[in-house]
């Protein structure tokens with residue numbers, strides 16, 4: 001609360017790829033096919049600030 005609805009990303013625990021979390025569907029890593037879940041992959045806020 002307080003912050004905007006920052007989109008969440010999963011950090012794949014198998015290959016380290018990060019990808020956008022989608023609610024209501026399986027979150028399959030597009031790189032390695034690992035099925036991420038909140039208890040398996042780390043969730044992080046992906047703020048749009050580049051680097």
Ligand SMILES: [Zn+2]
Pocket residue numbers: 012013014015016017029030031032033034
């Ligand atoms: Zn992966």
